[in-house]
Amino acid sequence: MRRISVVLLAVAAIACFATMANAGEGKAETSVHGTIFGNWAMDLTDGANNANAFDLGRAYFTVKSKLSENTSGKVTFDFTPDDDRYDVLVKHAYIDWKPTCLAKDFLKIRFGLQSTMYFSMMNGLWGHRYVAKTVSDANGFLTSADMGVTMFFALGQEWKFGYAGLAILNGAGFKDVGEANKQKDINLFAKITPLQDNPQFKGTTFGGQFYKGTQNEEMGIIIVGTDTTLHEACDWKREIVSFGGLLAFDDKIDVGGEYNALTLGDGPGADALKSTAMSFFGTLYLSGLIQSAQALHTLNVFASYGMYDPNTDFDDDGDKTILVGLECAPKKGIKTSFTYSTKSYDDDDENNVDAFVFNTMVSF
Numbered sequence: 001m002r003r004i005s006v007v008l009l010a011v012a013a014i015a016c017f018a019t020m021a022n023a024g025e026g027k028a029e030t031s032v033h034g035t036i037f038g039n040w041a042m043d044l045t046d047g048a049n050n051a052n053a054f055d056l057g058r059a060y061f062t063v064k065s066k067l068s069e070n071t072s073g074k075v076t077f078d079f080t081p082d083d084d085r086y087d088v089l090v091k092h093a094y095i096d097w098k099p100t101c102l103a104k105d106f107l108k109i110r111f112g113l114q115s116t117m118y119f120s121m122m123n124g125l126w127g128h129r130y131v132a133k134t135v136s137d138a139n140g141f142l143t144s145a146d147m148g149v150t151m152f153f154a155l156g157q158e159w160k161f162g163y164a165g166l167a168i169l170n171g172a173g174f175k176d177v178g179e180a181n182k183q184k185d186i187n188l189f190a191k192i193t194p195l196q197d198n199p200q201f202k203g204t205t206f207g208g209q210f211y212k213g214t215q216n217e218e219m220g221i222i223i224v225g226t227d228t229t230l231h232e233a234c235d236w237k238r239e240i241v242s243f244g245g246l247l248a249f250d251d252k253i254d255v256g257g258e259y260n261a262l263t264l265g266d267g268p269g270a271d272a273l274k275s276t277a278m279s280f281f282g283t284l285y286l287s288g289l290i291q292s293a294q295a296l297h298t299l300n301v302f303a304s305y306g307m308y309d310p311n312t313d314f315d316d317d318g319d320k321t322i323l324v325g326l327e328c329a330p331k332k333g334i335k336t337s338f339t340y341s342t343k344s345y346d347d348d349d350e351n352n353v354d355a356f357v358f359n360t361m362v363s364f
Contacts, residue, residue: 029066035363037130044354070098106154113147117189118209125246130361135279135306136260143173164190171216185213203248211240236265252288279306298330316346333363
């Protein structure tokens, strides 16, 4: 019976791909996009003597193509600073397919190098990625993109209330794409927009993830007592539980936050390392609060407070970051902001790190 089921599934898959191929005949609709992050930063830390520099923080070049009604593709090149040069990396390279013969209206399958969905959601809710990463992203809890296959399931008609999904990933990330072990990582996630029918709270969003896999690192031979097991790659545990969200009110104010718990295996016979990262953030839109002052309609004030604890079993090893900024968004695709940030450490022997930054983002 199992063999018959497998054969029927294979036949159905072949029929679906044949339908997709036929639907793809004709000229593809292709668009090209770019995004540039630039800044000027002054180090206000004691002893830095106001050292300052201009910097191209990041640049993205993206090509999107609609191959058919139900098939599309995306490739993104990431120009990222690395010491004294810029490396060009492939950040995304994937195909999306909505299987018309199976579940077009509520299922989408993505294959290739793609975003990890929870991190992508939280960067969108934070809304100021060109200024700073989210606290979990900044502290390396999980790669922002990885190679694998993902199934998205619609919540509501035409994906009205968001989606849930299951991803099977290598776990290596997009900067070090080589798969170092035979294990695969599993990522369950969801993004929910429950108040779509309420105009004042339409942007309110909640989401979370459960990520379970292994650390994807070359380890060599690990010897513990009489155990001489060859570890060609690290097969130690990596598990992440995350949840976050945003309460958006009437284009006037956004208030959000997230919590992440990371567990990493630390070798045979060793206790697992547990880390946490959490943040609170918000944006106040002056256009929604001061109707009469036209000059203020492009301005908003934003702030974030992040806390990171690299080892919950030890005291005084964490840090806290406060960021406040004034942003001007004169038109879609252009943002500038002035921000002040301070990073303090639980260890009293560590000095605060303070900075004043002028940030820009241009998308085209």
